[in-house]
Amino acid sequence: MSASGRLLALTITAATVVLVVIGTLHPNASAVALADSGTSSLLRPSSTPEAAV
Secondary structure (H helix, E strand, C coil), rough: CCHHHHHHHHHHHHHHHHHHHHHCCCHHHHHHHHHCCHHHHHCCCCCCHHHHH
């Protein structure tokens, strides 16, 4: 691999790591809302066998 290819690979890797860290430490409000929405209804207990289907 040439020097410019290694530099490109290193730059892309570093940018990916930085963006993942920023997204982990400072998630935006819509991502938090999406991650929390609908989780309570997925595992709700069914009162009848018909409701379980």
